Amino acid sequence: MKTRPLGETGHDSSIMTFGTIALNWLEQEGADQMVELVLDRGVNHFDVAPMYGDTELKLGPKLRQHRDEIFLGCKTQERTYEGAKRKLEQSLNRLGVDHIDLYQVHGLEYEEELDTITGEGGALEAFREAKDDGLISHIGLTSHSEPQLILDAIDRIDDLETLMFPMNPVVAGKDDADHDYEAVLERAAEEGIGTLGIKAFAKGPWPSTDELPEADRPYANWYEPVDTPREIEERFDFAAAQGLTSVVSMGDPKLMAMVLDAATRYDGMDESAQRSLVEKLRHDESPVPEQLHH
Amino acid sequence: MDVPTTVSTALEDRPVSGAVCLEAGAGVGNTTAGLLAAGASRVYAVTNDAAHAKAVSERVARAEPDRTAVLEADLRSLPLADDSVEIITAHGLFNVLPPESLDAVVGEFRRVASPGCHLVVDDYEPLPSDAAIRELFALENATSELARGRPALTFYPADVVRRLFVGDGWTFDREWTLLDPVPWTENHVRAHANVARSFASKLPDELGDQLAADADRLETAIGSESVGEMYSIAFQYPE
Structure with a gap:
């Protein structure tokens, strides 16, 4: 699998990042096999979080066995110094390791949170202290929120080294500021910040729980995923071709082999094929009926 | 927009x-x-x-x-x-x-x-000869020629x-x-089938009904297709 420099961290990440939440749905033996599978295919960047059920515990054994082969990203939703310090210790304990390569502010949603994190007694104080103590090496941030908030975070966090945010052909086809993640990509490239793409495989939100109860969903994803080899490949290719360092895999372990296959075979994507995908999805959800042309 | x-x-x-x-x-x-x-x-x-x-x-x-x-x-x-x-x-x-x-x-x-x-x-560009949607465009052109004496589409x-x-x-x-390729989505296929049905409705009943039924059949059979440039x-x- 190809690798790309993760910003200026000095690490070359595989173009697919293993979203380890997939392990949460497997028994320990299956989880161990999954880790062996993704390593065998050349994935060297893993992403985990304490909120993903038992994921940290299930990742632990194989993570410890292969610690040198894995660039480990973890994250916290805590916004204060005390909370973040406690969560980092907890993650290190549950994972059973003494070092996390990349520790990320998880799921930034509001400007006020940015005030808290960057302020006195904020989470970033704990991050920096951990960096000085050798518990973590790099600081990152993840967000599903509007691009402007992520741009503000870049301005306000000088030692930010990675960003994780949504990127797919539906998002890329929308021109409004709320979907302008291209601006984030450009800015990140200027600043030498590594970029990790999520929601690359999203087909759309799940139907309402009235229509489809959560227990009846066929996949353990936050969103309804594309699920055929061809669609997964074109979605992977599209996300990787936007200039992201790495594309994060889907939450459901059943789809992992197809994502790995797409990532292994990635060889760029022509711009005319990228536009073709954007157009296809734009017309699928277009509010304007009766269009004969593109 | x-x-x-x-x-x-x-x-x-x-x-x-x-x-x-x-x-x-x-x-x-x-x-x-x-x-x-x-x-x-x-x-x-x-x-x-x-x-x-x-x-x-x-x-x-x-x-x-x-x-x-x-x-x-x-x-x-x-x-x-x-x-x-x-x-x-x-x-x-x-x-x-x-x-x-x-x-x-x-x-x-x-x-x-x-x-x-x-x-x-x-x-x-003209579509490749094996494109399924060619048949729908051919029907659209046939109905258009019959209804108003000129083609609907020329690539x-x-x-x-x-x-x-x-x-x-x-x-x-x-x-x-x-x-x-060009993504002819279900919306496009339906829109083109609608054009063919609209011209077909202007034709004598027996012929028009047959061509409209062809449009229905092709719309279903093609669904969507990514083809052409x-x-x-x-x-x-x-x-």
């Missing part, structure tokens, strides 16, 4: 900012929106279809009344002065122009073009369009591939 990537790509290397523009064959106004977003000083959106004129007015022109004029007119006799336009776009226009109209439309483009005017023609190769305008004094600038050719008129 979101400007389709086909439109924004085709315009990205043209000096739209501050220019007086003509969108020839305005459709639902996608290129008018693209020209306005790129900073056009004024856009004449011309279409001979009343429903399209209304769509452009509502979707695009209402928000930009000072910079947009929607004109319901025939492209073979444009209601614009000589040498009055700096950018002309024909995005998905030529495939709905029957061959006998080409000469008049090309002549009108040349008449309204000011010296140095840019022209962008975006359209589809002119990029090379032919290039020779057509170079032969009329324009200088070829560049050719790009906008879409490869959409090109963008840019020209400039000498200063």
Whole structure:
């Protein structure tokens, strides 16, 4: 699998990042096999979080066995110094390791949170202290929120080294500021910040729980995923071709082999094929009926 | 509204900012929106279809009344002065122009073009012979010929369009591939089947019913198909 420099961290990440939440749905033996599978295919960047059920515990054994082969990203939703310090210790304990390569502010949603994190007694104080103590090496941030908030975070966090945010052909086809993640990509490239793409495989939100109860969903994803080899490949290719360092895999372990296959075979994507995908999805959800042309 | 990537790509290397523009064959106004977003000083959106004129007015022109004029007119006799336009776009226009109209439309483009005017023609290459959607387009053309004596769709190769305008004094600038493949989605397939059914309804009952049933069958059988290529050719008129 190809690798790309993760910003200026000095690490070359595989173009697919293993979203380890997939392990949460497997028994320990299956989880161990999954880790062996993704390593065998050349994935060297893993992403985990304490909120993903038992994921940290299930990742632990194989993570410890292969610690040198894995660039480990973890994250916290805590916004204060005390909370973040406690969560980092907890993650290190549950994972059973003494070092996390990349520790990320998880799921930034509001400007006020940015005030808290960057302020006195904020989470970033704990991050920096951990960096000085050798518990973590790099600081990152993840967000599903509007691009402007992520741009503000870049301005306000000088030692930010990675960003994780949504990127797919539906998002890329929308021109409004709320979907302008291209601006984030450009800015990140200027600043030498590594970029990790999520929601690359999203087909759309799940139907309402009235229509489809959560227990009846066929996949353990936050969103309804594309699920055929061809669609997964074109979605992977599209996300990787936007200039992201790495594309994060889907939450459901059943789809992992197809994502790995797409990532292994990635060889760029022509711009005319990228536009073709954007157009296809734009017309699928277009509010304007009766269009004969593109 | 979101400007389709086909439109924004085709315009990205043209000096739209501050220019007086003509969108020839305005459709639902996608290129008018693209020209306005790129900073056009004024856009004449011309279409001979009343429903399209209304769509452009509502979707695009209402928000930009000072910079947009929607004109319901025939492209073979444009209601614009000589040498009055700096950018002309024909995005998905030529495939709905029957061959006998080409000469008049090309002549009108040349008449309204000011010296140095840019022209962008975006359209589809003829489909490969194994494309399933060819059968639907053939039915659309057959019903159109029977109902009104001209085809609904003609796919002119990029090379032919290039020779057509170079032969009329324009200088070829560049050719790009906008879409490869072209995603004919379920919405497109349905829209084209609707055109065929609409022409079929104007035919004698027995024939019309048969062709309408064919349109139903093809719509279901094709579903959607990604096939073919959409090109963008840019020209400039000498200063």
